[in-house]
Amino acid sequence: MKCIDVDVAIVGAGSAGMSAYKAARAHTDKLVVIEQGPYGTTCARVGCMPSKLLIAAAGTAHVIDGSAGFGIEVAGRRIDGAAVMSRVRRERDRFVGFVLDTVDGWPEAHRLQGRARFLAPGVLCVNDDLRVNAARIVIATGATPNIPAGWRERLGDRLIVNDDVFEWTTLPDSVAVVGTGVVGLELAQALHRLGVRVRLFGRGGRAGPLTDPVMQSAVKAWLQTTLPYSGNASDLDARREGEGIVVEWRDERQAPHREHFDYLLAAAGRRPALSGLDLDKADIPLDDKGIPRFDRDTCRISDTPVFIAGDADNDLPLLHEAADDGRIAGRNAGRYPDVRAETRRTPLNIVFTDPQMAMAGASHGELTSSGVAFAWGEASFADQGRARVMGRNQGVIRVYGDRADGRILGAELFGPDVEHLAHLLAWSIQRGDRVSDALACPFYHPVLEEGLRSALQGLARALRDQAGGSPP
Structure with missing residues (x-):
C-alpha cells in the first residue's frame, strides 16, 4: 500500500471542507483534501441554489396567477415543465462550475479522489490502496437525506x-x-x-x-x-x-x-454522513447517536488533533455556518497545537417559502429553556401598509428582549421577504443593540420594515411596563 505523510488531511470537499482547506493552507502546504463524490458542494449541486431557482420559477407563476387581483388579465398562461427544469439545471451547472474552477486551482497533489476511512488514530486509508498519515484531520463529510427503513x-x-x-x-x-x-x-x-x-x-x-x-x-x-x-x-x-x-x-x-x-x-431531514469512516478506530469520543463530541468554538473533537466542520457535526446545517466551521477547524488544524476559540456569529436561519420564515439570534424555545427573563413585541402583516399594497399581507413577527438590560435577544419571523428583516435584526443582536437603539434608527414609509418597527415598539412597551417606567 502506498503511503503519504501530511500535516492536515481534510475529509470532504463541500462548503466546510473547501473553507477548511483555504484556512489550513495559510499555515501549511503539506495537506490533502479527500473527496469520494463529485466536487461541487451540496449548496451548488442539490441545495441552496437549485432550490432557489425552482422557487423563483414558482414565484413567477404565482404572480401571474394572482394578477387578476390587481386588475391585470394574463392570457395564455402555460407552464412548460421542460423549460422550467432546463433553466434550473443550466443555472445550477453554472454555479457548480464556479466551485469546480476553485478546486481545479488547487495543486493536484492536494486533491485525493476516493473513499476515506480510519485505520487508526491519525491514519486514513483511501480507496484501500493509499495510507495517509495525518498529524491533524478535519472531518467535513456533510450530510445525507434520511430515508425511512424499507x-x-x-x-x-x-x-x-x-x-x-x-x-x-x-x-x-x-x-x-x-x-x-x-x-x-x-x-x-x-x-x-x-x-x-x-x-x-x-x-x-x-x-x-x-x-x-x-x-x-x-x-x-x-x-x-x-x-x-x-x-x-x-x-x-x-x-x-x-x-x-x-x-x-x-x-x-x-x-x-x-x-x-x-x-x-x-x-x-438529513443526518451526518459519517457511516463508513470507521470512527471507532479513530479513538475519538462519540455521543449516543454516533456523532463526535466537539467544542463549537474551536471545532475540535475532545482533546484530540481531530476537528469536525459543517453538516457532519449535526449542529447548524446551514451554508454560512458550514463555511464558518470550516474556517475555524482549518485554522486550528493548520496551526495546531495552537488551538483557539473563535467568536461565532449571531445565528440566522431563513426558509424560502412564501411567506418566508426566519429566525435571528436566540429562538423562543432557546430563551424559554435557558430561563432568561425576556419580553416580546409582536406585529401582524395583515394590515401592514406595504404588505397590503403588494397583496402579500400574511404573517406575524415576534421580537424578544432582555428584561434586565433591554438588549434585543432574538426574533422569529413569518411574512413577506422577512429574509431582509432577519438580517437587520441579526446585525443589531450581534452589535448588542438595545430596543431603544433599534428604534432610534430611520424607517422609511411605506416599507415592510415598518412592521419590524411596530414589533419593536411593542417590545419597548413590554419592557417599560416591566420596569415601571422608562425601559432599561
Missing part, C-alpha cells in the same frame, strides 16, 4: 430525495412530500405553484423551524390554505402501484385516506 426497497425509483428533483428534465404530474422541515416546505410549495399535484405530510402538526407557539399557529393556519396538507398523518404507508405509488394514512380523526402519486419525495 422505503427504498418498496418504492424503488419512485422514491426520491431533493437531489433527484434537480435532475428532472420536466415536471411530474404529482408528488407526495413527506416531511415538513425546510426542504419539504420549500419544495412542496414550489412544485404546487408550478402545477404539480402535491400533498405535504407531517407528523405531530409541527411545520418549519419556528419554535414560538404563536408563530407555529400562524404557519399551520397558512399551510391549511396554501396546499393539500396532512400535518398529523399517522400509520403512513407507501407502496408501488403500476408506474407510481400509493400512499395510505390516517388523519387526526383516525379517518383513513388513500392517494396515488408519481413520486414520493422523502424530506424528513
Whole structure:
C-alpha cells in the first residue's frame, strides 16, 4: 500500500471542507483534501441554489396567477415543465462550475479522489490502496437525506430525495412530500405553484423551524390554505402501484385516506454522513447517536488533533455556518497545537417559502429553556401598509428582549421577504443593540420594515411596563 505523510488531511470537499482547506493552507502546504463524490458542494449541486431557482420559477407563476387581483388579465398562461427544469439545471451547472474552477486551482497533489476511512488514530486509508498519515484531520463529510427503513426497497425509483428533483428534465404530474422541515416546505410549495399535484405530510402538526407557539399557529393556519396538507398523518404507508405509488394514512380523526402519486419525495431531514469512516478506530469520543463530541468554538473533537466542520457535526446545517466551521477547524488544524476559540456569529436561519420564515439570534424555545427573563413585541402583516399594497399581507413577527438590560435577544419571523428583516435584526443582536437603539434608527414609509418597527415598539412597551417606567 502506498503511503503519504501530511500535516492536515481534510475529509470532504463541500462548503466546510473547501473553507477548511483555504484556512489550513495559510499555515501549511503539506495537506490533502479527500473527496469520494463529485466536487461541487451540496449548496451548488442539490441545495441552496437549485432550490432557489425552482422557487423563483414558482414565484413567477404565482404572480401571474394572482394578477387578476390587481386588475391585470394574463392570457395564455402555460407552464412548460421542460423549460422550467432546463433553466434550473443550466443555472445550477453554472454555479457548480464556479466551485469546480476553485478546486481545479488547487495543486493536484492536494486533491485525493476516493473513499476515506480510519485505520487508526491519525491514519486514513483511501480507496484501500493509499495510507495517509495525518498529524491533524478535519472531518467535513456533510450530510445525507434520511430515508425511512424499507422505503427504498418498496418504492424503488419512485422514491426520491431533493437531489433527484434537480435532475428532472420536466415536471411530474404529482408528488407526495413527506416531511415538513425546510426542504419539504420549500419544495412542496414550489412544485404546487408550478402545477404539480402535491400533498405535504407531517407528523405531530409541527411545520418549519419556528419554535414560538404563536408563530407555529400562524404557519399551520397558512399551510391549511396554501396546499393539500396532512400535518398529523399517522400509520403512513407507501407502496408501488403500476408506474407510481400509493400512499395510505390516517388523519387526526383516525379517518383513513388513500392517494396515488408519481413520486414520493422523502424530506424528513438529513443526518451526518459519517457511516463508513470507521470512527471507532479513530479513538475519538462519540455521543449516543454516533456523532463526535466537539467544542463549537474551536471545532475540535475532545482533546484530540481531530476537528469536525459543517453538516457532519449535526449542529447548524446551514451554508454560512458550514463555511464558518470550516474556517475555524482549518485554522486550528493548520496551526495546531495552537488551538483557539473563535467568536461565532449571531445565528440566522431563513426558509424560502412564501411567506418566508426566519429566525435571528436566540429562538423562543432557546430563551424559554435557558430561563432568561425576556419580553416580546409582536406585529401582524395583515394590515401592514406595504404588505397590503403588494397583496402579500400574511404573517406575524415576534421580537424578544432582555428584561434586565433591554438588549434585543432574538426574533422569529413569518411574512413577506422577512429574509431582509432577519438580517437587520441579526446585525443589531450581534452589535448588542438595545430596543431603544433599534428604534432610534430611520424607517422609511411605506416599507415592510415598518412592521419590524411596530414589533419593536411593542417590545419597548413590554419592557417599560416591566420596569415601571422608562425601559432599561
